[in-house]
Amino acid sequence: MKRLVLLLLWLCSTTILFASVAVLQKAEIKNNELRLKFDRGYNKGDIRHFTLNHPYREIFDIPNARLKSSRVSRGLKSSHCRSIRISQYKSKTVRVVLETGRGYGCTPYRPLFAYNSYHIPLPPFKVGKSVKHTPKRIKTKVVVTRSKHPKKTKKVASKSNAYVIDTPKNVYRRGKGELIVIDAGHGGHDSGAIGGGKMEKTLVLQIAKRVEKHLRRKGYRVYMTRRTDKFLKLPQRTRIADRKDARIFVSIHANSVPKRKRNKAQGIETFYLQKTRDAKSQRIAARENRAVLKGAGTSLSKKVIIDSVLNGPKIIESNKLAIDVQRHILANVRARYRGVVDGGVRHAPFWVLVGASRPSILVEVGYISHPRERKRLFDPKYQELIAKGIADGIQSYLNNREREIEL
Numbered sequence: 131m132k133r134l135v136l137l138l139l140w141l142c143s144t145t146i147l148f149a150s151v152a153v154l155q156k157a158e159i160k161n162n163e164l165r166l167k168f169d170r171g172y173n174k175g176d177i178r179h180f181t182l183n184h185p186y187r188e189i190f191d192i193p194n195a196r197l198k199s200s201r202v203s204r205g206l207k208s209s210h211c212r213s214i215r216i217s218q219y220k221s222k223t224v225r226v227v228l229e230t231g232r233g234y235g236c237t238p239y240r241p242l243f244a245y246n247s248y249h250i251p252l253p254p255f256k257v258g259k260s261v262k263h264t265p266k267r268i269k270t271k272v273v274v275t276r277s278k279h280p281k282k283t284k285k286v287a288s289k290s291n292a293y294v295i296d297t298p299k300n301v302y303r304r305g306k307g308e309l310i311v312i313d314a315g316h317g318g319h320d321s322g323a324i325g326g327g328k329m330e331k332t333l334v335l336q337i338a339k340r341v342e343k344h345l346r347r348k349g350y351r352v353y354m355t356r357r358t359d360k361f362l363k364l365p366q367r368t369r370i371a372d373r374k375d376a377r378i379f380v381s382i383h384a385n386s387v388p389k390r391k392r393n394k395a396q397g398i399e400t401f402y403l404q405k406t407r408d409a410k411s412q413r414i415a416a417r418e419n420r421a422v423l424k425g426a427g428t429s430l431s432k433k434v435i436i437d438s439v440l441n442g443p444k445i446i447e448s449n450k451l452a453i454d455v456q457r458h459i460l461a462n463v464r465a466r467y468r469g470v471v472d473g474g475v476r477h478a479p480f481w482v483l484v485g486a487s488r489p490s491i492l493v494e495v496g497y498i499s500h501p502r503e504r505k506r507l508f509d510p511k512y513q514e515l516i517a518k519g520i521a522d523g524i525q526s527y528l529n530n531r532e533r534e535i536e537l
């Protein structure tokens with residue numbers, strides 16, 4: 131009975147909370163987002179988001195809300211918007227208008243654990259000046275505003291100049307400044323695999339730098355474990371990711387096999403950390419692990435560390451990330467090159483992935499031992515496609531996670 135009373139009380143209080151008017155206390159521009167802060171939780175599903183043309187505007191109608199004072203909306207300026215306007219549109223509706231000139235797949239969100247905040251990302255491009263990345267494709271954009279009541283769900287279609295970054299199937303969202311650690315394997319005295327006089331450490335650094343460029347374009351922050359030909363111990367690499375509180379860790383490597391097999395083994399493989407019985411994965415892991423086993427890290431019990439990370443949810447996430455990255459690399463390279471082999475998503479006990487407490491993968495971009503693949507791998511055009519594939523995969527993974535959280 132006591133429980134029932136408590137439940138009723140709780141229900142009443144939440145109804146009152148959401149039914150009463152939320153006061154918009156603060157509006158500020160931070161990290162290229164317009165951040166609204168209310169005095170209480172609001173009902174996200176009721177916010178109506180739609181776009182209007184001539185000039186292009188993103189509009190948000192927030193019902194059951196009022197401005198604390200007209201001062202809240204003053205002085206909001208950004209080089210990424212022609213204007214930002216907030217007004218008391220109706221007696222109980224606050225309207226936010228962003229005049230951006232063109233669409234950009236704007237996806238507002240309520241930050242986790244901040245039920246009184248509403249964040250609206252501003253465009254990745256600046257307005258007024260020449261724009262760095264021109265839209266690749268003109269496409270009909272559909273903005274779906276999710277509502278608590280299915281009938282109310284609104285679809286606003288505009289045949290405007292919507293900004294589409296990637297494949298037509300997916301309207302990708304802009305990265306919200308999340309930090310990605312890109313780790314170019316080996317370096318310094320550790321040259322990694324060698325094939326035809328070419329070194330893995332050189333190749334993976336070239337590709338890593340390209341990945342960095344693509345990720346930054348998408349709005350992510352990137353930390354490179356190395357930018358030069360220097361040696362880093364393997365545990366140092368993931369420690370960086372933890373210290374920087376990165377969202378994702380991606381290590382880039384190239385594969386190789388002994389001479390007698392060099393014409394056979396080829397293709398792209400993406401790994402995540404897990405114990406395996408697969409002999410091939412074990413061999414690759416053994417080769418990549420060589421550097422650390424020689425180093426100081428051996429005083430730690432390998433088994434203890436591996437076991438400690440194997441049971442976490444990170445494995446599922448790393449697996450999902452690996453699938454997205456592998457899929458996008460293949461889609462990118464196969465659009466231009468024939469006969470690229472899909473080595474698949476595999477798991478193996480890579481040391482570089484041990485100890486990173488975030489989704490972590492290792493991409494083997496190809497076999498440096500295979501004559502044709504080696505030639506491609508050192509071709510800037512091919513490198514560019516691989517790098518774009520890795521960046522697209524990361525973006526796809528993060529967008530999917532965000533959607534899961536919102537649902």
Ligand SMILES: [Zn+2]
Pocket residue numbers: 315316322323330382383384418
């Ligand atoms: Zn390697």
